[in-house]
Amino acid sequence: MATSRTPRETAAAGTTRPRTARGGSGGRGTDGQRGTGGAHRGHPKRNVLITGVSSTVGRHLAMHLAADPRVGFVLGTAPGPRPRFLAPLDPARFLYIPTDILRPRQVRDLFHRPEFTEHGIDTVVHLAFVSHPNLRGRKVHRLNVEGTKGLLDRCMESGRVRKFVFKSSDAVYKLDPTTPVYLDENADLNHDPLADQWIQDRVAAEMICRSRMDSQGMDVVILRFASIVGRNVGGQMNAYFDGRVVFRALGYDPLLNLVHMKDVIEAIRLAIVTDTGSGIFNIAGADTATVSTFAEMNGRRCIALPDPLLEFVNRAMRRVGLTDYYYSVDRDRMRYTCLLDTTRAREILGYQPTRTIEFAEYRGLEG
Amino acid sequence: MTQEGRRIAWKLAERLLSTDDLRDVRSFAFQDMGYGYDPFGMERESAALTYVVFAFLHRHWFRVESRGIHNVPIEGPALLTPNHGGVLPIDGSMLAIDVFKRLDPPRVVRYIVDNFAAGFPFINTFLVRAGQVFGDRKNVEDLVRHGELVGLFPEGAKGTGKLFRERYRLRRFNVGFIEIALRQRVPIVPVSIVGSEEQAPMLANLAPLARLFGVPYFPVTPTFPHLGPLGLLPLPAKYHITYETPLRFYEEYPPAAADDPVIVRMLADKVQVRVQEMLDEARAQRESVFDVGSFGPGSPGGNGHGNLTHPA
Numbered sequence: 001m002a003t004s005r006t007p008r009e010t011a012a013a014g015t016t017r018p019r020t021a022r023g024g025s026g027g028r029g030t031d032g033q034r035g036t037g038g039a040h041r042g043h044p045k046r047n048v049l050i051t052g053v054s055s056t057v058g059r060h061l062a063m064h065l066a067a068d069p070r071v072g073f074v075l076g077t078a079p080g081p082r083p084r085f086l087a088p089l090d091p092a093r094f095l096y097i098p099t100d101i102l103r104p105r106q107v108r109d110l111f112h113r114p115e116f117t118e119h120g121i122d123t124v125v126h127l128a129f130v131s132h133p134n135l136r137g138r139k140v141h142r143l144n145v146e147g148t149k150g151l152l153d154r155c156m157e158s159g160r161v162r163k164f165v166f167k168s169s170d171a172v173y174k175l176d177p178t179t180p181v182y183l184d185e186n187a188d189l190n191h192d193p194l195a196d197q198w199i200q201d202r203v204a205a206e207m208i209c210r211s212r213m214d215s216q217g218m219d220v221v222i223l224r225f226a227s228i229v230g231r232n233v234g235g236q237m238n239a240y241f242d243g244r245v246v247f248r249a250l251g252y253d254p255l256l257n258l259v260h261m262k263d264v265i266e267a268i269r270l271a272i273v274t275d276t277g278s279g280i281f282n283i284a285g286a287d288t289a290t291v292s293t294f295a296e297m298n299g300r301r302c303i304a305l306p307d308p309l310l311e312f313v314n315r316a317m318r319r320v321g322l323t324d325y326y327y328s329v330d331r332d333r334m335r336y337t338c339l340l341d342t343t344r345a346r347e348i349l350g351y352q353p354t355r356t357i358e359f360a361e362y363r364g365l366e367g
Numbered sequence: 368m369t370q371e372g373r374r375i376a377w378k379l380a381e382r383l384l385s386t387d388d389l390r391d392v393r394s395f396a397f398q399d400m401g402y403g404y405d406p407f408g409m410e411r412e413s414a415a416l417t418y419v420v421f422a423f424l425h426r427h428w429f430r431v432e433s434r435g436i437h438n439v440p441i442e443g444p445a446l447l448t449p450n451h452g453g454v455l456p457i458d459g460s461m462l463a464i465d466v467f468k469r470l471d472p473p474r475v476v477r478y479i480v481d482n483f484a485a486g487f488p489f490i491n492t493f494l495v496r497a498g499q500v501f502g503d504r505k506n507v508e509d510l511v512r513h514g515e516l517v518g519l520f521p522e523g524a525k526g527t528g529k530l531f532r533e534r535y536r537l538r539r540f541n542v543g544f545i546e547i548a549l550r551q552r553v554p555i556v557p558v559s560i561v562g563s564e565e566q567a568p569m570l571a572n573l574a575p576l577a578r579l580f581g582v583p584y585f586p587v588t589p590t591f592p593h594l595g596p597l598g599l600l601p602l603p604a605k606y607h608i609t610y611e612t613p614l615r616f617y618e619e620y621p622p623a624a625a626d627d628p629v630i631v632r633m634l635a636d637k638v639q640v641r642v643q644e645m646l647d648e649a650r651a652q653r654e655s656v657f658d659v660g661s662f663g664p665g666s667p668g669g670n671g672h673g674n675l676t677h678p679a
Binding site: 177178181249252255286287288290292293296335339341356 | 401408
């Protein structure tokens with residue numbers, strides 16, 4: 001079995017909370033082998049549902065899991081018809097079902113589809129989340145917060161789902177001069193009512209996830225990622241380093257951590273297959289350096305401007321389409337260091353970042 | 368710094384530092400995370416340039432003398448707990464330079480700086496690159512976990528904010544460092560610094576102005592504020608630093624004692640009494656505050672206490 005658990009992992013999982021004995025998850029053909037037998041030495045392969053599979057992380061995750069013999073069946077959902085890039089996946093390992101999280105009826109139906117029970121889906125990876133400063137409003141909020149809540153409710157209702165993995169980000173942390181260099185999972189969250197909507201949504205969605213962490217029978221895992229860098233990933237840091245010239249706050253040059261897509265996928269995979277119990281895990285990458293150093297590695301000119309001017313320049317550049325980066329959202333991040341303390345992920349998940357970002361390669365791909 | 372900036376920094380350092388010093392700044396233990404920064408943001412080149420400036424002050428302006436450097440562990444985590452005084456926290460930098468210069472192999476003291484300073488541009492970046500860390504409990508714990516030599520003022524900002532007539536009378540120590548020392552089993556090295564209070568005698572503290580500017584205190588010294596920012600330059604008082612035998616409380620108390628406020632308070636007072644004794648003794652032995660005779664290139668670092676003189 002793929003997951004050989006070390007004593008430490010077992011102990012850590014044991015201390016997280018008392019758990020019910022966990023047997024097979026139904027296996028392929030709902031043979032009902034659920035029970036106490038064979039609970040340890042790793043369970044049968046996890047069968048995974050991925051929401052938001054049309055996103056870049058979703059696409060990478062689906063392709064990786066469908067090719068990974070340590071994982072069972074993979075079900076992908078997103079609104080609309082199947083994206084073309086999912087076509088080459090082996091139909092015996094992957095199935096796409098169009099589902100709009102905004103429509104509770106469709107989500108309900110999803111859990112009652114024969115494919116869902118047939119393949120014994122026991123793990124849900126929730127990626128359907130809008131996190132772009134430009135996309136806001138009621139509908140986005142409904143997707144981000146109510147969508148997460150609805151999905152969680154359906155998972156618990158179904159009685160089949162044993163693990164719910166929510167992908168979050170380090171944007172939920174509050175940053176100011178008094179925050180430590182390394183933030184652990186208990187650090188203060190950004191509850192600023194003036195924060196950007198998607199940050200507020202993330203915090204709210206996390207809170208909903210955390211309120212279900214004590215539920216019997218289903219583990220809820222939150223993964224807080226550092227800035228993911230890669231082609232088409234979106235996110236503030238990608239938008240930032242995509243500019244020909246990057247601007248930073250004068251007199252500040254904080255440390256920044258970037259995480260490679262391969263490590264992101266590996267962390268999600270570990271969260272799926274490792275018996276961790278409920279919990280939050282910070283996931284950081286192998287690259288830590290200052291904003292200006294990353295800009296230099298990336299072949300960008302880095303110009304420092306005082307704060308008010310920076311805001312103005314950024315807005316002007318956005319207006320003419322030179323950048324997609326929102327300085328106002330990242331004002332604190334551009335001043336104070338926000339690094340993640342990954343002790344928990346290392347000790348409980350066994351996660352270790354391995355991939356450093358090849359800046360030349362990244363630059364070559366973007367064109 | 369950019370790659371180009373780093374090259375220039377080394378060229379400057381080569382020109383301004385002696386061979387021994389240059390070897391030290393090139394070779395001190397540094398945990399590079401791949402891009403020339405250590406886990407807390409220190410950069411070797413920035414640290415080297417900072418050393419150039421403050422080592423000059425250490426040698427020629429404050430003519431720092433020290434004894435008992437062998438009490439500072441050459442490896443593993445330790446807390447240095449000196450007294451604090453003199454309006455501007457120059458005492459911390461002099462201590463750090465002294466340890467770097469006189470300890471063999473050299474170690475960087477990771478100083479815990481009031482996080483009030485983190486909100487200022489340039490100051491923030493300069494402090495972090497030079498190896499300082501902003502005051503937060505988690506930061507101290509992480510530094511200790513990394514096996515660093517941590518310097519902190521148990522008095523906090525209360526120490527620099529005291530008036531000249533109260534000089535060298537320690538303010539009551541905060542207790543956080545004792546909790547960390549017990550939980551993570553770290554030795555505490557008591558340190559006394561004499562000379563810092565005379566560098567900028569604080570005659571009055573204009574508290575309303577301090578509130579207005581949002582600073583911990585607003586000093587009136589013989590030169591500040593009427594001489595403007597120049598008045599903040601420290602007077603050349605001669606520094607005497609003493610390091611004492613490390614206190615290993617964790618040998619007598621279990622880590623759980625850190626949860627007992629009475630024990631923690633008692634141990635903090637114990638360290639405070641020790642530092643106060645060292646201060647009184649060092650002041651009694653001091654012959655002159657400014658020791659004008661020790662100026663000039665002929666007598667670097669002075670005499671008397673059997674200190675290690677600065678290598679030429």
